[in-house]
Amino acid sequence: MDPREALRTLDEALARGLEAFARATTLEELEAAQVEVLGRRSPWAGVQRSLGALPAEDRRVVGRRANQVKEELEAALVARRAELERAAEAALLERDRIDVTLPGRRPRPGGLHPLTIVEQEIVDVFTRMGYRVVEGPLVExxxxxFTALNIPPDHPARTEKDTIFLDVPGHPELLLRTETSAMQIRAMERQPPPVYVIAPGRVFRQDTPDATHSPVFHQVEGLAVDEGISFSDLKGTLLAFAKALFGEETRVRMNPDYFPFVEPGAELEVSCFLCRGAGCxxxxxxxxxxMLGCGMVHPNVLRNVGYDPERYTGFAFGMGLERVTMVRYGIPDLRLFYEGDVRFLERFTGVGA
Incomplete structure (x- = not known):
């Protein structure tokens, strides 16, 4: 490349470069123009590589002009980059601009889950009676x-059709608790009588989910052990509970029933708070x-925790939290509690707050 051709190439490179920089509308386009104008394969770079072949005097002239062209191009590049960065920042601010004169967007209020609402109400009723809340492990x-609750080895509840046993090497006795009744034993082991406890919590069964069954659900267990406790104390306690939860006009009745850990056992029914007993x-x-199962604590259960059944008596009761909530709010399908449907949960916004 002779000196005149080199100088002409540099002048053309300067003109094309300034035009390319001015034409770029984004920082990405500007970077591409920089590579095209000053990159290793650009005409300007070609002149730089050819300097060694020029005579000394021509090399000084062409080299000086090459440096001038590079300085002008880099100055134009810096100026254009600053313009594009300011434009990009202005566009970003415009997109994020907030009109402070617009009314604010009020966030949707949250609410308690219906199971939480009813559980808190139940616990509140019994804590006002002097009961305390106890909790225990889900893995029992x-x-x-079973055994401490007087459930015999051949009871159907012990089979894998009802109970979820855990596959833990060396511990065949481990399972997911099937009822919160286990907390009766743990509470009595921790203290001598009197015992007045309420135990809400999750339990697990081998059930297929449908409108009335779930493999995971909730129970609330109650236990009272003291000297001189009778069946009339049990009925009076549950009547006070039913009136507090469903209204002062609520009546209760008890029908004989069987549970291994109580004797005698009963099923508690409450008068329908919707139709007031007329039928609906x-x-x-x-x-x-x-509503729930209940009864007087079986003497064998008291013996299993070291209590003297000749001196102490007690009663126990247990209810399914989902069932109470379904009755309370007229919910037809138990699965609604777990599906997270916002349309269902919105019904309880502000309830129990």
Missing amino acids: TDWYN RTCKGTGWIE
Whole structure:
């Protein structure tokens, strides 16, 4: 490349470069123009590589002009980059601009889950009676879940059709608790009588989910052990509970029932708070709603924790939290509690707050 051609190439490179920089509308386009104008394969770079072949005097002239062209191009590049950065920042600010004169967007208020609402109400009723809340592990042993509660080895609840046993090497006795009754044993082991406790919590069964069953659900267990406790104390306690939860006009009745850990055992029904006993779809036309199982603590259960059944007596009761909530709010399908449907949960916004 002779000196005149080199100088002409540099002048053309300067003109094209200034035009390319001015034409770029984004920082990405500007970077591409920089590579095209000053990159290793650009005409300017070609002149630089050819300097060694020029005579000394021509090399000084062309080299000086090459440096001038580079300085002008770099100055134009810096100026254009600053312009584009200011434009990009202005566009970003415009996109994020907030009109302070617009009314604010009020966030959607949250609310308690219906199961939480009813559990808190139940716990509040019994704590006002002097009961205290106890909690325990979800993974239980055969002793606490079955044996200590006087459930015999051949009871159907012990089979894998009902109970979820855990596959832990060396610990065949471990299972997911099937009821919060296990907390009766743990509470009595920790203290001598009197004992007045309420135990809400999750339990697990081998159930297929449908409108009335779930493999995971919630129970609330109650236990009272003291000297001189009788069945009338049990009925009076549950009547006070039913009136507090469903209204002062609520009546209760007890039907004989069997549970291994109580003797005698009973099923508590409450008068339908919707139809007031006249009969409706909720109570299936009977005027009564089945609510919970209860009874006097079996002497064998007291012996298993070291209590003297000749001196102490007690009562226990247990209810399904989902069932109470379904009855309370007229919910037809238990699965609604766990599906997270906002349309369902919005019904309880502000309830129990």
